Amino acid sequence: MTEFDRILQSEKQVNHKLVDPDLFIFATLTEIAHQQAQAQIRRRFKVGVALCALLIIIAAQTLALSGMSFSGVVNALANLIANYPFALTILNGALVIAVLAARRLRLI
Amino acid sequence: MLSDEALVQRTLAGGGHHFGTLVKRYSDYLYGFGLRLTGGNSELAKDMSQQSFTRAFQYLKSFDTKHQSSTANTEHRFRNWLTGIAVNTFHDLIKTEQRYAPLEDHLEPSYQPAFADSHAFYDLIRPLNSENRVLFVLRYIYDYTVPEIALQTGISEGTLKSKLSRAMQRLREHHHD
Numbered sequence: 162m163t164e165f166d167r168i169l170q171s172e173k174q175v176n177h178k179l180v181d182p183d184l185f186i187f188a189t190l191t192e193i194a195h196q197q198a199q200a201q202i203r204r205r206f207k208v209g210v211a212l213c214a215l216l217i218i219i220a221a222q223t224l225a226l227s228g229m230s231f232s233g234v235v236n237a238l239a240n241l242i243a244n245y246p247f248a249l250t251i252l253n254g255a256l257v258i259a260v261l262a263a264r265r266l267r268l269i
Numbered sequence: 270m271l272s273d274e275a276l277v278q279r280t281l282a283g284g285g286h287h288f289g290t291l292v293k294r295y296s297d298y299l300y301g302f303g304l305r306l307t308g309g310n311s312e313l314a315k316d317m318s319q320q321s322f323t324r325a326f327q328y329l330k331s332f333d334t335k336h337q338s339s340t341a342n343t344e345h346r347f348r349n350w351l352t353g354i355a356v357n358t359f360h361d362l363i364k365t366e367q368r369y370a371p372l373e374d375h376l377e378p379s380y381q382p383a384f385a386d387s388h389a390f391y392d393l394i395r396p397l398n399s400e401n402r403v404l405f406v407l408r409y410i411y412d413y414t415v416p417e418i419a420l421q422t423g424i425s426e427g428t429l430k431s432k433l434s435r436a437m438q439r440l441r442e443h444h445h446d
Binding site for chain 2: 173177196
């Protein structure tokens with residue numbers, strides 16, 4: 162066996178170990194938890210921005226359809242509730258389901 | 270003792286603390302791998318290990334998917350997957366960490382008394398660049414097969430054999446000098 166091979170064989174036998182394994186594991190898991198929290202904050206921010214944009218778009222479209230008249234929108238809503246009394250309940254139910262689904266999917 | 274795959278599945282099912290067991294199981298392995306790649310740089314080896322675990326947690330779903338779809342050798346599957354992540358982390362660290370520059374410049378690495386046994390090896394692999402060092406260590410220290418290294422590094426088997434052959438030749442020539 163040459164000196165070269167002996168060095169390789171010798172290194173194969175070496176079992177490197179961390180001096181402070183518990184501290185390393187704690188630091189690693191803390192880092193992972195920190196990154197998870199950061200990712201969740203970023204995700205919530207993105208969802209928030211998307212929801213705001215959606216609301217603005219819906220409001221703008223509603224206004225545009227009502228000839229840019231706020232009273233027109235209010236009248237339309239009043240008529241909707243008068244004609245379909247359960248519309249508001251269904252809308253609220255849909256909102257609750259949407260929020261619960263978003264929580265389940267950890268979006269918010 | 271739970272298998273690696275079981276721990277991964279439990280982690281993915283929401284039991285994040287199970288990943289701690291995997292970290293404990295493979296921390297010495299990754300640290301040793303890092304030491305060999307960095308030529309005995311303990312701090313950089315720790316950084317590499319920690320970042321590898323962080324990435325592994327981030328991409329854990331991809332391991333689970335591969336595991337379900339692959340029928341290849343199941344032994345040490347998680348370790349092989351983790352090694353691939355460590356290799357990528359090592360390459361990224363070299364790009365971003367200025368403190369690795371001394372190793373690339375072939376200056377003397379800083380040894381610590383705890384790694385005295387490995388001095389000869391660190392000196393031996395010093396002529397190799399980072400990519401060849403990774404391949405050499407995986408093949409000749411950890412005894413991974415060429416197909417396994419190909420999977421871990423994303424290099425084709427033909428290119429891999431060629432690089433390994435050249436690296437070995439270069440080290441033997443350098444060592445005889």
